[in-house]
Amino acid sequence: MPRINEEKLRDALKVYFIVGSNNCVKNPVQVVEEAIEGGITIFQFREKGKDALEGHEKYMLAKELQAICKTKGIPFIVNDDIDLAIELNADGLHIGQEDEPVMNIRKKIGDKILGVSAHSLEEAKIAIKNGADYLGLGPIFPTKTKEDAKEVRGTTLIEELRANGLDIPIVGIGGITIDNARTVMKAGADGVAVITAISQSEKILETTQRLSENVL
Numbered sequence: 727m728p729r730i731n732e733e734k735l736r737d738a739l740k741v742y743f744i745v746g747s748n749n750c751v752k753n754p755v756q757v758v759e760e761a762i763e764g765g766i767t768i769f770q771f772r773e774k775g776k777d778a779l780e781g782h783e784k785y786m787l788a789k790e791l792q793a794i795c796k797t798k799g800i801p802f803i804v805n806d807d808i809d810l811a812i813e814l815n816a817d818g819l820h821i822g823q824e825d826e827p828v829m830n831i832r833k834k835i836g837d838k839i840l841g842v843s844a845h846s847l848e849e850a851k852i853a854i855k856n857g858a859d860y861l862g863l864g865p866i867f868p869t870k871t872k873e874d875a876k877e878v879r880g881t882t883l884i885e886e887l888r889a890n891g892l893d894i895p896i897v898g899i900g901g902i903t904i905d906n907a908r909t910v911m912k913a914g915a916d917g918v919a920v921i922t923a924i925s926q927s928e929k930i931l932e933t934t935q936r937l938s939e940n941v942l
């Protein structure tokens with residue numbers, strides 16, 4: 727399979743739901759099913775932090791969520807865990823600046839979708855040069871989900887990248903909700919990545935529908 731077409735990826739990134747079992751109030755399988763029903767366009771398995779599953783349990787949940795995504799045609803991306811992404815033959819991998827260099831990862835995963843978190847114009851340029859398919863920029867707004875999150879930047883970095891002619895697909899992340907999603911899109915993002923807004927919602931389906939309406 728060749729690398730994903732940029733325009734196809736841009737479309738897929740619009741409503742990017744990220745979750746791990748420890749972000750959910752309900753059963754994560756049910757959460758993901760409802761989110762898909764509500765209109766998410768891409769999914770990331772991020773089993774990380776306090777109370778995260780490990781080993782076989784992590785693998786089994788990933789496999790189950792991947793199967794659900796597959797039947798609904800939703801790309802399944804794995805956060806950080808390159809071995810898991812390869813073992814499951816996931817659609818892609820998302821890495822941060824503290825992970826292995828982008829160039830090495832690109833060699834290991836071949837044509838899978840590769841997302842990279844970046845926090846400056848310089849990091850963005852390096853990630854693009856070394857094979858990133860899309861960038862995650864954030865935290866845009868305050869978030870409680872990521873303990874080691876960098877300083878809140880608002881939409882300034884998205885704007886800076888676009889002003890410098892970088893047209894790589896971009897998702898904003900961090901504290902994004904139904905109410906502020908449009909601001910992120912207007913700044914030049916192709917999509918919004920959310921954990922809490924969907925996973926902690928009492929009405930996941932409805933929340934996801936409303937979020938989609940604000941970004942599509």
Ligand code: TZP
Binds near residue numbers: 871872919922923
């Ligand atoms: N990276 C930057 S902020 C963040 C990650 C993984 C957490 C996003 O979670 P939430 O709950 O949507 O703010």
Ligand code: MG
Binds near residue numbers: 805806820823824825
């Ligand atoms: Mg990481």
